[in-house]
Amino acid sequence: MSPLNSTSTRKRGRPPKYQSAEERQAAKITRQRNQRQAAQAAKRNTFFDEYYSAGPSATGERPIALVPGIAALSVTHELEELLPPLSPNPAPLELEDSSILIDEPPLELNSLEPAASPTPNLPEQSRPTHSEPLEGDLSNLETGSPAPAAAEDGEDVCTLARVLADQLYQHHGCCRECYEQACAAHQETHSVYTGLGEYVDQINIAGDFPDVLGSATIAARESNLAQQVTKARKQQIYCGIDPHKPDESPTHLCVAADHRPDPSLGVTVDIDSVGGFVSSLAVARRGIRWHPTQMAVSDLQSSLHIDPVSVQYFDSTGQAHHVRRPVHQVPHYTFGRLIGFEDLSLYLLFPRLYREDQQSSRLLDQDFQQWTDEILLPIINRCYSGDLIQHYPSSFDHSRLNATARGVEMRSQRVDPIPREQLLAYFLPPEALPTIWEQILEATHRPGFHQFQDLKILIEGKNLKTLTKADTLADLMAGFQQHWQNAINEDYLAEPFFYDLGKETCPTTASERERPPQSLLWRRCCLNAYSQWIHSKQPADAPHALQHFYPISMLEDTGSLTLETRRTSPQRRAGLYYSQFYASVKEVFAAGNTYPFTNTATETLALDPQLRKTWQTVGGGLSHNPIALNRAYLTTKQRCHAALQGSVPKVFGLREEHR
Template identity: 70%
Template sequence: MLANYLEQINPDGDFPDVLGSPTIATHGSNLAEQVTPERKQQVYCGVDPQQPDAVPTHLCIAANHHPGLTPEVTLDIDSVGGFVKSLAVAQQGIRWYLTQMPVSDLQSSLHLNPILVQYLDSDGRAHQDISMYLLFPRLYRDNQQSSRLLDQHFKQWMDDILLPIINRCHSGDLVQHYPSSFDHSRLNATARGVEMRSQRVDPVAREQRLFYFLPPEALATVWEQILEVIQRPGYHHFQDLQILIEGKNLKTLTKANTFLDLIEGFHQHWQRVIDESYLSDPFFYDIGKETCLPATFDHPESQPYTLLWRRCCLDAYSQWIHSQQPSDTPRAHQQFYPMSLLQDTGSMTLETRRTSPQRKAGLFYSQFYASVKEIFTAGNTYPFTNSGMETLALDPKLRKTWQTVGGGLSHNPIALNRAYLATKQRCYAALQGSM
C-alpha cells in the first residue's frame, strides 16, 4: 500500500526542507547536490538503487488497503448563477458599492459593475452570499487587462444615468446619505487611506469599500428607467446591459444528507433573497456530492485517511457520458490531472459539447477531485502558478544585462520574491496544521 511504500523509502531526512525555509535558496545553497541522483530516482520513480535494472515499483490502486470505515455521503449546492430580468430580483434590497472592485471574483473578459445582494436570516443577520453584476458588452476592449470599466465610462454611467435615477426614485431622507457624484464617491473611498496618513505614502491610494443600501421597493422602477435612458443619444455604448447574479462558496451553507433535504434547505435561503419570477432561462446550479470518511479528531491514535479518485472509475464515467449520445458525435472535452506523481489516481474535468444531449438536458460540466486539494487551494489561487516565478532562477548578472539592453523587465524581482515566499509559507502552514 502507499503508506507502507512511503515508510519504506523514508524520504525524510536526506531531502532539504525547502518548503519550511523562510528564505529563498541561493546559488550557494547547492540544493541539487544534497541528494544523489539514485536517491531521487528511488523517491520519484520507484527505481531501487540496489536493482537499477528491475521494473520500477508499481502501486496498484485496486489492490491498495481499504479502511474498515463506512464513508459518509453529503450533497450540496456549491454555487448558482445566471441572468436576471430586473434589479427587483433582490427581494431584500441591494448592498450597493459605488466604486469598482479592485479584483473581480468573476474570471471574465466583460466589464463589470458589482453590486452585492443582501438578505437577512431568521435571526436578522445580514448575508452577502449572492453577488449581482451589471454587464456592459459594448464596452469590451481588445487586449484589455482588467475587467474594470474605464474611468471615463464609469463616471458617465454614475453621473449621467445611475445616480440621477436613484435620486428620482427615492425620498430625500435616503438620497441625502448617498454621494452626489462619481468624484464624490471616489474621493470618499480614498479618504481614510490618504487624508489620515502622516508618514508613508502609497503609490496607489488605498480604497475603502464603502457601501449604501438600496431598499427593494424602488428597484423595479430604477431598472425600468435605466433601460429607458440608455436608449437616448450619447449612451449607445451602455445598451445591451444585462444583469448577472451568482452565489459562490455555498457548500458549507447548503450541505445535506439527502437530495430532498438539500433542495428544501437551499430554498429556505434562496427564496428569501431572490424573486425567482425574474430569473432568465437557463439558470445554473452547481450540485456537489462528497464522500468522506468519518472524522477522527476525537481519537488522536486513529490513522487519518484520504480518499482519491481511481482513474479507471473516472474513465468509466467518461465512457458512460459518451454512450448516451450518437456515435458520430464528438466526445466531451476531458482533462485528467494526476495526483502526487501517481499514474492511476487523480482528478478529472469533463465539459459536454454544445450539441450534446447532456448539454441540452442541462449538464454542462462535471468535475471530480479529492478534497485534499483544499489544503493548498486559496479560492482559485493554486501554489506556484505565478508564471513570472521562473525568472527568479535567472542569474542576477543576466537579469541585469537584460534590463540594460531591453530597458526593463516585465516582472519585478522584489514582487516575485515576495510571492514565492508567501506561497511557501502558506503551503507549509497548511501542511503543518493538517497533520
C-alpha cells in the same frame, strides 16, 4: 560677507511643486496615461455616435439631469495597465471518446478507494479547470441545432432527472467483475510494487533531503542545496530507481496497496453554486447592498460554464466587430450583494465596452465615471427620497475619494503607489429597484450613452457547500429554499439559470479519536466507467461529452475528471452543462482560485542578479519587481508548509458536482 550679499544668495520664486525627481516622473506618467485614456474614450464615443446615433428625437425627449456640482477631475489611479494579462488555462490531458457502453451493476459505496496519508507529504492536486476554446470570432464557435419540440424537451428533462438522481444515490463506476479483472491484470504486469504510504516512509528514513518549504528564506548560493543530494538519491526518489540495482526496473507505485477495506463513509448532498442572468434589479426581494466603486480586481474570474456573451468593439481602423466572449472577459463590475443572501453577488456586464486589446475586464475610469455621474446616480436620486439620498455619495469622485480616505488621509510616512480602497456599501431598498432598472435601460438609448446598451445583469454565488450541506435531497431543498426564497424573486430569473448540485463522500467515525487520517481518491477506471454510463443514457447517435482527465501528482491511476456536454447533445438541451469529479484534498493547496507557484514571473528569480540588471538597463526586457517576486515566492512556500502541517490529522473525501 555683508548682509546685502547674504540675502542676494537666497532663492526666490514659488516653492517647488514636487519634492523629488521620482515624484515629478510619476506625475508625468499619470498625465500621459490620462491623456491616452481620454483620447481613447473620445475616439470610441465618436465611433458610437457615428454608428448608432439617429439624430435628435422628434419628441424632444428631455435628457437625464446631471447632479449639480460635479467637477471634471482627472482620475489618477487607472489600474488597467497595472493588472496582469488574462492567462490562458493550462492545457489538460484529453481522453479519447469511447464508444463502449456498459450496463453493469452499480458499484457499492464501500468500494470507493481511500489512500492512506500517514505523513504530511499529501499528494498534490492538479487544478480541475475547464479549458475553454472561446477565443476568436463567431465562426470558430460551435453552433447549436434548431430548438426541438416541446414534447422531446420534456422527455429529455425527465430522463436526465432520473439519471442524476440515480447517480446521487449510487455512484456508477466499475463493476466488481471489472475491478477483479483489472487487479488480476495488474498482478501479472507488476508482480513487485509498493504503496504510496510505504514509499514515503522509505524515502524519509535517510532524512538527507533539505526541507525547502519549511524555510522562510530563499537559499543563498553558498548553501549549495543541489549538491546536498546525490544524483543516485534523486533518481531513487523521483524515478524509483534503486541505487544498488540501477539496471532493474523502477519501483512500481500502486495506490491500491494503501486501500483500507470497508471504510466507514458518509454521504451528503449540497448546492455548491448558483448563477445566471436575470432580467431586472427587482430580482433582489429584500434589496441590494450597493457598491458605488469598482473592486480593484474583480472576483468574477471564470466563465461559470455559461454560454459566451456577444460583444462588439471597434478596431484601430474604425471597423466594427462582433464576437463572443466568456462572461468574465466582458467588461463588468460588482454592483452589489443581495440582502438576505449575501453570498450572492450581482454583476453588471457592458458588452459594448469590450476592448480588443484589453488586459482586464475592469471598466475604464472614464467610462465608469460617465456611467455613475450621468446615468446611475441621477436615476437613484429621482427614485428615492431625500432622507435616503443624503447618505449616498454625490458623484463618482465623491465615492472614489471616500473609498481611499482611510488609506491616504491617515498616512504620515509611507505612500502606496496605488491608494488602498475600502469597498463601501449602501442599502438600496427593493421598492424602487424595478423603476431604477427601467430608467437605466431607457437612458442607454439616448444619444451619447449607446456604449452602455445591451447591459446585462448576472448573479452568482459560489462555495455554498458548507451552507447548504444536508443528508438527503429533501433536506437539501428545504434548507436551500429557505435562503433562496428569502432573497430572490424568481419571476426575474432568465433561462437558463444554473444550480450546481454536489455530492460528497467522506470518511466518518463515531469519535475524532477513532478517525485515522486518510484521503479518498478517484480511480481513473471508475471515472471512465461513469463517463461511459452517462453517455449510454442518451441516444446512440448523441455526441460524446468533452472529457478531460487531470492526474494527481503524477499518479497514473488517480485524478479528477471534467465532462462538458456538447451544444447539440440531448443532455445539454435538458439542462446538464457540466460535471466534475475531484478529491477534496486539493483544498489543502487551493486558496480560492489561487494555486501554488502559478505566478509565471517567479521564473526570473532564477536568473543571475547581474544578468537581470543588465537586461533591465539595456533592453528593458524585464518589468518585474524583484522585491514583489521574492515576497510572492516566500509567501507561497509558507502557505504550502502551513497547510501541509495542519492537514496531517484530517480526512479528505470525494466530490462530484453537476451543473
